[in-house]
Amino acid sequence: MRVHLGSDHAGFHLKAALAERLVELGHAPVDHGPVEYDPDDDYPPFVLAAAQATAAEPDSLGIVIGGSGNGEAIAANKVDGVRAALVWSEQTATLGRQHNDANVLSIGARMHTVPEAVGFVEVFLSTPFSGEQRHTRRLRMLSNYERTGEIPAVPDAASPAS
Numbered sequence: 220m221r222v223h224l225g226s227d228h229a230g231f232h233l234k235a236a237l238a239e240r241l242v243e244l245g246h247a248p249v250d251h252g253p254v255e256y257d258p259d260d261d262y263p264p265f266v267l268a269a270a271q272a273t274a275a276e277p278d279s280l281g282i283v284i285g286g287s288g289n290g291e292a293i294a295a296n297k298v299d300g301v302r303a304a305l306v307w308s309e310q311t312a313t314l315g316r317q318h319n320d321a322n323v324l325s326i327g328a329r330m331h332t333v334p335e336a337v338g339f340v341e342v343f344l345s346t347p348f349s350g351e352q353r354h355t356r357r358l359r360m361l362s363n364y365e366r367t368g369e370i371p372a373v374p375d376a377a378s379p380a381s
Contacts, residue, residue, distance in 0.1 A: 220247070220278065220279060220280065220344070221246070221247045221249055221278070221283065222241050222247070222248050222249065222280050222344070223247050223248075223249045223251060223269040223270075223272040223273045223276075223280075223281040223282070224237065224248055224249065224251060224283075225250075225251040225252060225262075225267075225268055225269030225270070225278060225281070225282075225291075226252075226257050226262065226265055226282070226283065226284040226285060226291075226292075226328075227261065227262035227267035227284075227285050227286075228257055228259070228260050229285050229286035229328050229329055230262075230284025230286070230291075230326075230328040231253060231283050231284075231293050232256075232328070233284050233328040233333060234250070234282075234334050236337065237284075237336065237340055238250060238284060238378075239362050240340070240341075241340075242295050242345070243380070244341070246344070246364070247320050249269075249272065251265050251268040251269040251272065252264070252265040252268065253265055253280055262290055262291055265283075266283045266285075266291045267294055267298060268366075269282070269323075270282050270294070270295035270296075270297075270298040270323055271353065273298075273301060273322055273323055274299060274301050274322070275300075279322075279362040280322055280323065280324070281301070281303075281322060281323035281324070281343060281344070282323070282324050282326070282340060282343075283303065283323060283324070283325045284324075284325075284326050284327075285325075285327060285328065286327055286328060286329045286330075287327040287329065287330060288306070288325040288326045288327035288328075288330065289305060289327070291325045291326035292304070292305040295323045295325060299365070300322075300350075301322060301324065301357075302319055302320060302321045302322055303322075303323035303324070303325050304316075304319060304321035304323070305325045305326075305327075306324050306326055306327065306339050306343065307326075307330060307345065308339070308378050309333070309338060311339075312324065312339045312340075312343040312346065313342055313343075313346050315343065315349060316343055316346035316347065317347070317348060319347055319354070319358070320354070320358055321346040322341070324329065324340060324343045326339060326340075338350050
């Protein structure tokens with residue numbers, strides 16, 4: 220599988236380690252930068268490029284990396300067709316794929332050791348979307364909102380009391 224990677228300076232070294240592991244696992248990493256360490260670089264160009272490539276290639280997945288992973292998740296989620304999950308454990312990696320059909324993993328390089336991060340990525344890449352009706356329904360609600368700007372209707376039983 221092709222895996223699109225993007226980071227900033229904080230994620231630069233983890234990105235290299237992940238690319239190496241991806242090759243070992245038989246995947247094809249595509250590095251969207253940066254190609255050299257620059258302590259003053261900005262993540263949006265690299266993260267948006269990786270996210271855009273992931274969205275354009277439905278059979279691929281993406282990994283974006285920064286100091287905390289928060290800005291990278293926000294940036295990736297600006298790209299139409301991307302569902303980026305901020306991952307901080309194997310469980311969040313699993314649930315991001317199973318329940319949310321996330322196609323981009325965002326991770327904070329300053330938050331985890333390399334072996335931890337590699338483990339999260341391995342889980343993310345090997346976990347399929349469950350396809351369960353409730354998850355599909357929720358994703359459809361989000362897609363409809365993105366397209367129309369209309370908030371989904373709340374069933375009467377779940378409405379807050381006046």
